[in-house]
Amino acid sequence: MENLINIFIRSIFVDNMVFAYFLGMCSYLAVSKTVKTSTGLGIAVIFVMGITVPVNFLLNKYVLLPGALSWLDPSFATLDLSFLSFIMFIAVIASMVQLVEMIVEKYSPSLYSSLGIFLPLIAVNCAILGGSLFMQEREYSTLGEATTFGLGSGIGWFLAIISIAAIREKLKYSDIPRPLRGLGIAFILTGLMGIAFMTFMGIKL
């Protein structure tokens, strides 16, 4: 249990997807103009990550790792399919995103129309694939750990996009040099927030 809380806190604050690894920056910069749409996108990301990371964990453990297929037949014990992991992970992610898109379209048409093009683009949101790849690289041992990591990373991303959106709403009233307006200042702000998040470094529960 302690271990799970540790992973959870680490993935939200210390290894934050946006501030520590710059993952999912494209939609992070493009959708963060208002808090409302960012909330919607953030929740969609938490949801998709919470599902895809555990699914990919099972896929990795029982299909892709060297010798993982031995549960099927002992003769597969030497088979190593890990070179297929990119293609398998992205297929899982693309289909999950399709699923989320259908659910959102049915239950919240207003959210669907405000998210517009960015919902299908979650499929190519680096944070989602990054979550699965980090899960594989860090070799989490149980399903619980992988799920906690997925949810935590999603929440970390959510936190990041909400805070930058709130700051950008206020920024409309500031007097910024013209060439720096828009994209430039958003980058510098993200950098400053990243420095702030670095204070969490080394925290261990």
Place this chain on the structure above:
Amino acid sequence: MGKSSEKEPLFSAKNLKLITEPLDSKNPITVLVLGICSALAVTAKLKPAIVMAISVTVVTAFSNLIISMMRKSIPTRIRIIVQLVVIATLVILVDLILKAYVPDVSKQLSVFVGLIITNCIIMGRLEAFALGNRPWPSFLDGIGNGLGYGLILIIVAFFRELLGSGTLLGYQVIPADFFVKNGGFYENNGLMILPPMALITLGIIIWIQRSRNKKLLEE
């Protein structure tokens, strides 16, 4: 390709523009805001940045070429999946080649080679260009955008490695005698190695580019 080369030379002014425009006024990173995800994480040192730039250029160019050749036979509804499969296959090839020939750099890049799949530049160029153009211009467009991406990567990595470690490509550039520990006056700026400085460096690059090119200003 046959038809287009009859009508116009392979490197006509229009085709050359496809390569030069993404370097400045249509730069994928600083103007179109594509592919930032991987752009920043690999720029602490110059060498991984160069390897990354080459990998992305190769993947963009060839995925553009392949999708453009198949563009008439792909049903619109499932095009995203088809595109992802083409990109993922190319990225697996690049990943295996890197692992075989430059294992140390491949380790430094860690998951970021895999993340080329979700690099928005590639998807963006496929959607915006390759689906509606002939293979040869698409190929050039892919190379141009890969180079535009690489250019920014290399500029950021140059400053981060120079100011952060005092080296370039691993060679000592700032003389060792200058350092405080050797009785000199100079100290490396350790902050430059840390991830947030990549964002701030990029912010400053955008600032400089936009103050030179007024067309790019935002409201």
